[in-house]
Each structure stands twice: as C-alpha cells, then as structure tokens.
Amino acid sequence: MDLSRRDTALRELMDDPDCDPVALAATLRRFDTVNRVVSAWGTVWRRHLRPALERLDRPARVLDIGSGGGDVTARLARLAERDGVRVEWVGIDPDPRALEVARERARPGLQFRSTDSAALRATGERFDAVVSNHVLHHLGDAELRSFLADSRALSSGLVLHADIERGRIAYALYAAGILPLQRGTFLRTDGLRSIRRSYRATELRQTLASQGEWHVLRPAPFRVLAVGRERD
Template sequence: MPRPSIPQHHLLRRSAARPVATRPHSRPVVATRSLKTTSSTYSPTPSPSRQVSQPSTSTSTFTTINASEISHFSNLSSHWWDEDGEFKLLHRMNPTRIEYIRQKVALQPADEEHWSFEDRHRDLEKEAERGSGLWLTGKRCLDVGCGGGLLSESLARLGGEIVGVDASESNIGIATTHAQQDPQLSRKMSSGELQFRHSSAEALRDAGEKFDVVCAMEVLEHVDQPGEFMKCLGEMVKPGGHLILSTISRTPLSQLLTLTLAEDVLRLVTPGTHTYRKFVKPHELRRFVHSDMGGYNTWHKNEDASDIRTDEVGETRGIIYDPLAGKWKLWGGVEGTFWKDVGEGCNYMYHARKRI
C-alpha cells in the first residue's frame, strides 16, 4: 500500500451517537492507561428485555453511558445523512469498515470445509464465491452506537439480521426514518430483520441477547468504563462469532490530528467530541482481552504472524485516510514492525473470534 501523507483527516471519525463518557473541558495527556476498572457509581437506566423481533424492558441498572455525551451527539443527529457535513469522513470510512468485517467474517477459513477428489475441480470456483453477494445471510449482527444507522443499513443490505442500538433517542429516530425510505430496508424492518432500539449494550447483555457479529465502531474512546464495556460486548458474542471494533490510539499523533487540528483549529469535528486520555492503545486492548476476557480459552489465536504473542488476544490493523484518493484504507505491515505501528498510530480496527 502506498504510504499516504498524514492529513488532518487521518483521525477524524465519529461513532454513532455514542453511549458514552463525560468530556472534561481540559484534555490532560496521560502516559499510561488500563482498561481494568474497580468501583464506580452506577446510574440507573431502564433497559429492554430480550425479544427476538422487538425491544422490551429489563431491570438492569449498570451502564457505561453518560448523559452529557448522549446530549452532545443527540444535538448532531440531524446531520447524520449529510455526506458533506459533520459526518463526512465517517461516510467515507464506512466502505473500509465493511471490507474489514468481510475479511474477518466472510473470508475466514471454514471450520470443517468439505473436500473430495470428486469435486476438486471446483476449488477455484468456490474460493471466488467466498465473500461475495449476501455474505452475512444467516448471521445476527449487533451495531452498538449505531447513530443514524450508517453501518447498520450496510450490513442489512448484505443479508444480515441487524440490531442497531443507541442511547440517543433522536439518533434512533433518524435511523428509523432514513431506513424506512428505502423499500428493501423498510421490508426488513417490518419482518424484524432490521431493528433500531433506543437502549444500551448492557441492557441487551443483561437480557441474554447473543450475536454472530458484535460491532462497536468509534465507541470505545467515549465510554466511562472501557473494560466493563469490552466485557459486555464479549459476553454477547456467540461461540464461533466475531467481536469487531474501531477506535483511536493514544499517541502524540492522534492528539495532534484529532484534537488540535480537527477540533480546535479546523473545526472539522465539534470541539469536545474526543478526550485524549480516553484513547486506548492497540496493545492495551489486546492485553485486556487476554487478561480479563478469557484469553485463549475463550478466543482463537490469530492465524497470521501475530500469533507469536503469548499475552495478547486479537488482531489490530491501522486504518488511514489517503487524501489523494479521498478514501480510508486498511494499513498493512508485519506484526511487531515499526511500519505496522505507524499505521496504528491513530485510527485502528480490532478483531477477535470466539471459540466454539
């Protein structure tokens, strides 16, 4: 992949109205971070109980959601589908996020792939068919912090049964209204194959909801307790299922691009959207899944060079903005090399697959 220049856009993306954390007025630079949490004050929120086709109520009182964050993103909800507005770069990032999900879900090695001499002539044909068409058919997917439904709509069009959940009621209203304007998506909503719920990840977890694919795009850097939030997501992944995130690393480069340039100088993103100390480095995320989420007893080892690690679970890949092409691209590089670390210096993706 050609080395792109590092523009102010490199790190600008926004999650769907984040079920998220408080932003202080000042942004302290913190040298270290842990996803582990100890005690906290829980704010009671009503939660929906498990229903296959529609939301209902539950009695969960634990949440990582913060009211001021929800208010912040709710004020921006009307801009969700303006491709040249506040979420311009997120619209451009969406195809690259979908491609990463496709690589991890549709192109994964078959657990028990049938092979015989009789149909060996179809090997190339079968390989070409993988990851094409409605490759999410038969899979139930969760989009946490769905916002206006950008990722949820894309996943629904690929055949998945989608639940988009957001703590902002206005975002859910925007997502529902926009999807209803598309006849295909409207039919999926009528049949329950596409749902938008005003709720939280914790409420779905407490109600016993399970999914083949759990996504949380640009949410982790906004929650009050990232460790508890990660464990909540992991508990909702079915055996054999996938946990996929995108977030921001805590580096001087990310501080420069996301906070100084994007928010304070260029105002491409509303000031106060991000807080530097809440960013999580890739190795911190991988080590937390190993130490606090079951490690290799719960999650598969990677199938690439990163399997040499013994205390980290999951794959991370940088996602960078190429200003010449006007597109976001997945970054390459061999695990443990300087080149790979450079690509993960700002935005990055994370994937882990649960054992059966």
C-alpha cells in the same frame, strides 16, 4: 498538546443531555462522511466480518452496540447486500436523540432499538457477530469490563470493537481535515477530544489482557480493532 497518556477527564459535547439538539443531529448525520474516511470498516468487513458470516452458510444476525446515528450499521448493511451476504442488522443505542437520527436509515433487514448491551443481554438474545465503533474510548474501567462481557455473551461468534488510535499525527490531520465539515456540528471539538481519550494499540492490549481472549489489530493508520475469538 500532551498525548502521552489518555485524557479520560474530557467529556464530549454530544454526551451532554442538554447540548444543542440541532447541532447534535447535524453531527450524527455528518458522521456518515467522517466515518467513511477514517473508520476503515470497508477493510474490517472484507478481512474479518464477511468471511465469518459467509462460513455460516445461512442468513446471519449482526448487532451494532452503541450505533449512534446508525451510519456504520447502514454502511455494513450496504456492503453485505452488495456482496450477496444475507444479514439482519440490529443497531442499539440508549440515547433517544441518536435513535431519532438512526431510524431515518432503517429499512427491511436494518433496524434500530432503544436499549443497551446489558439490557439486551438480560433478554437472552444472541447474534452471530457483534460490532461497535468508537465506543471503547468512552468507557471507564468498570464500564469497559461490563461492555466486553456483554458483547461476548451476545455473540455466538465474532466480536469486533473498532476505535481511534491516539497519536500526534492523527490529532493534527483530524484538526485540519475536519474543518470543511465542522460548521454547525460538534465534529471538531468532539473528534479531538475522542482522540485524546482513545487508546494506543499497546495500551489497549494491556487493558484487555485480563479480559479473556482478545487480539488487538491495526486495520488502518490511526485505527485499533479489538477482536474477540470466535467460538468453536
């Protein structure tokens, strides 16, 4: 397996509009377990998002772009509630199949909408922070530029885009570790394809260097985090 460069020609099964809807729904629901293990959002919440929201000293609004089945948005909402941080959470995704699953998690203070970042930006709506999980590796160059511009325009403060970091160890660990969860889902095939499409930290830094003030961190092993500077 050549992981020396991004394999951007790969397409994930769940991105096919004609994929098996039962397997897709099962994949989206099971992401909750997978992301708890691999996504490091607990760390990102403690180190980056919670401090930024606490400084507001008022209820905050946070947007999750490309929220998929809604598990990351819902997890962040639970962390905020546990820590006594008042937040209204909004997850957006243009795929109605994902929204159907995400809305199973909706509750007061946590909503999901069928839209994308460009359409939402056009409304003039703003948030105190914008986040995404596993979106960057899906995007081509032009799509990435638009996505970054949209996310900065939609946020009056912090922007956090988290993703996988490509590497042989990450690939091998995921290939073996996902086996107990993969039955009836696209988790193994799509997860391995996602790793092959994803950036290394150095690559992401180079890619973002021309896109304004972004910093790329490693919040956990096999993870990258693009951080947009908070506005004064």
